[in-house]
Amino acid sequence: MKPIKVGLLGLGTVGTGVVRIVEGHQSDLQSQVGSPIVIEKVLVKNVEKARNISVSTHKITDDAWDIIRDPEIDVIVEVMGGIETTKEYLIEALERGKHVVTANKDLMALHGPEIMAKAQEHHCDVFYEASVAGGIPIIRTLSESFSSDRILKIMGIVNGTTNFILTKMSQEGASYADVLKEAQELGYAESDPTSDVEGLDAARKMAILGTLGFRANVALEDVSVRGISQVTKDDILYAKRLGYEVKLLGIAERQDEHISLSVQPTMIRKSHPIASVNGVFNAVYVHGEAVGETMFYGAGAGELPTATSVVADLVSVVKNMKLGVNGQHCTVPYKEKKLKNDEQIAYKNFILLHVQDKAGVLARITQVFAEYEVSLASVLQQPNPDNPEAEIIIITHDASKASMDKVLKHFEELEVIRKIKSVYRVEG
Template sequence: MKPVRVGLLGLGTVGTGVVRIVEGHQEDLLNQVGSPVSIAQILVKDRSKGRNIAIDSSKLTEDPWEIVRNPDIDVIVEVMGGIGLTKEYILEALDQGKHVVTANKDLMALHGPEILAKARDKGCDVLYEASVAGGIPIIRTLIEGFSSDRITKIMGIVNGTTNYILTKMSQEGAAYEDVLKEAQDLGYAEADPTSDVEGLDAARKMTILSTLGFRSNVALENVSTQGISGVSQEDIQYAKRLGYEVKLLGIAERQDDTISVSVQPTLIKHTHPIASVNGVFNAVYVHGEAVGETMFYGPGAGEMPTATSVVADLVAVVKNMKLGVNGRQAQLSYNVLKLKTDEQIASKFFLLLHVEDRAGVLAQIAQVFSNCDVSIESVMQPSLPNTAGAEIIIITHDASKAAMNNVLKSFEGLKAVRKIKSIYRVEG
């Protein structure tokens, strides 16, 4: 029985997990796909490097083209990361008639439409479940599970590093800088944490999810992005007093034929299931017109969870090979992208204002909201003994982003408002 031969690009954390699963689950794979699955070649940076897994050294190569152009390789599994050269390898693999499984969120967020179009032209599969939310099968769910429904909202925690930081800040009262250093020491955050803490990683994942969910080619620049570096312990404690948790949420919404996609620190009601997702775990909430509310929860990263998603895609590719249907499931977008304007994007908002401590200030602030046609849901003025000025916390009813921008602009010219300390979206 001829085995399906796999070329593995990358033998880091996830690549090692892929080898462990494929070599350790041969009987299961044989029963699922009807033939052995063999990792024939592996791309590494240094063949002489010691490894924590036994590998036949004859399978190792430092030349990616040796794998990509090997006529005996059926499937390329890419877990090396990167964008420029990696894109070249994948496009060449497709030109060579090879199927591709990738865990590369950056590549698929930036060049997904081009790669998927090439795959369809060549009759090849490109599957990328592991690019978003690690071990959670959210991509397959959006493509297959919701194929008969119309998705109206995707909302999720899709970055474990920022969720770990915000969880520690909420549960232990720790400062942002201290928790970030701890996350770096534990390996959850990179030495340069910008991609995580400024929301860029989450934005790339929301690009992928919203493109699939709404069948429109959403680009990274279409995602309004704000990170957590400005979130203070004060914000989190006030949110808790009001019954909310602060989470970095990716939010994609569709109304009629217009959509909006954002990543931002958000107050989520403590009764919402996403509010209880802590540590490095991920969760994705999906609302469909027919099914209503659903939520998917699990580990968002790590060797084995991510490798599990990669191998699940590999199994799907091999099954398609046996059926002769490769390349027929490429998810090309067919809806014209229409983005919501600021007038159409609406939510509740949380504001923390530092104001003068004198009579009439609250009335002036309320008048600004009234002038901008924004309704106030609740107001709280915490006691601040031995402090100059006062703080006012406001949660609005649903208001457009444009109206809130007008409120903020009006506050800039209002002497009674010394500083707009925080403003966040409110959900749940």
């Protein structure tokens, strides 16, 4: 049996996991696909560097083109990250008839449609299960298992760093800054954590999930983004008292043919299954018209969980090679993308205000909500023990984003309001 030859781009955490699984599970893999799978060449930055894993030196190269242009190599497994240069490599690989397995969410969120089109043109497979939520098989679930359904809503905890931080803040009453520091020391957060904590990483994953779930080309710019850096321990305390947890949720929704996508810290009711997903774990909740409520839970990152998804994709590629059907399983978005405008996007809101502690304030404030036709689910006024102001906590019914923006703008001009302390989307 002719072995299937793999070119591995990148030998970091995930790349090391891929080598471990392909070598460690070789006989199982061979039983499934009928051929040995061999990692023929590995791209690294520094060929001299000491590593945790032994890869024969003649396989290691720092020249990507030596792999991409090697006619012996059947499949490129890309776990190096990066966008523009990496895209160049993969496009040329596809042009040369090589299949691609990638874990690169940044690349897929930005250039997914172009890469998929190139793959179809050359009858090649591109699989990218590992790009979203590590070991959770959410890509395959959306593209195959729910193929007969209409997805109404996807809510995801798709960034482990921020979920670790929010879980710690919730469980220990710690401040954002302290927990971020701890996460950095533990290696769960980068020294520049911006992409994680400001929600960009989650937004990229939601663009990928939205594209699959709604079968329309969702771009990164279509996802409105707010990160967790402004979340305070007091906000979390208020949330818990009202029966909610604060989670950074990616939310993709459809009503009729109109969709909206966002990432923001959200107060989610504790009884919702996604509210109890803690630490670095990820979960994706999917509500389908027919299937109802489902949730998929697992490790969102890490060497072996992510590599499991990469190697499962590799198995699919090899099976397709044997059957001669590569490039035909791609889910190509076939629906026109219609984004909701701010009048159409609607959800519940939590608002915490610091106000002057005097008669008539609450009446003035509720009047503003009425003016913009935002109806209220609950209102709580209480003295603030720390200062002479009073606190007002309001939870609205579903209100359009446009109306809420007007309410908040009006509040800024209202003398009785000292400060708009915090505003959260509310779910569940």
